[in-house]
Amino acid sequence: MNFDFDRMDRIEKDFAGLFITLSMTQKKIRELLAEYSDGKVLKGDELVGWLGEIYTKIALDGFMVDDSFEHDVETSSGLTVSVKTRRGINSGWTRSSAIPKIEGEGVPSHLMFVHLNHEYVVNSMWLYPWHELLSAERFRKHNVRGNFRSYYMSVNPTKDAKYKVYAAAL
Template identity: 80%
Template structure:
């Protein structure tokens, strides 16, 4: 097999300035978001997730908790909320990422789903009481190669209007 590293290098150089700008911009955004993170370590390069958690924290008047919990946000009134965030409108945006467990001790009281537009602006937010999701059998098993991996749930923008707590006026 022949490799074309010269072409790869040319393309990389073409994008180099843009990637430097993107990297510096993301670093600056991260630094600014840390000011709102309540001491929670913002791991990895998960801008979409960080935004969803911080927007939820602000919207419900809560605070972020560390990753040892099954949820991301707590309120002084006792709400515990995992936050699932998706960006864009490609197929699949309505489906949450993995939810490790849905029943037992320390399950959350609510689930927040945050939908961002392509420009990272909040488009919609839904707040689901956890018990409603259980009772309405909204959680589905995520099976990978025949093995149970986790759970997920999907937002139904038409049928879930009663759970919608925010919609942009764009």
């Protein structure tokens, strides 16, 4: 097997300035967003997820909870909301990320699906009662190589109009 580390090095050097700028920008965004995170530690480089949780918290006048819960946001009225966020319009934007648990103790009361445009601006938000997703069998098993990994759900922008709570002005 042949490795082309020289070419890899050239690409790294070509993009070095952009990656430094990107890294510094993401660090600054994380620092500024932390002011809205209610003390929840913003881990990794999950800007899309952070924005979805923060926008949901603000929209519902709630507060963020730590990762020991099955949900991300709570409200004073008792809603517990799991937030799933996608960015862009490529195929697959309607499918949520992994949902580890759909039944039993501690499951959320609602699922908020946040769709961001390419510039990280909210395009649409849907708020689903968890029990309705469950009874309508909207949660699907995600199997990897024949083994159960998690669940997911998919937004249907046409059929889910009754759950849409926000749409950006055109």
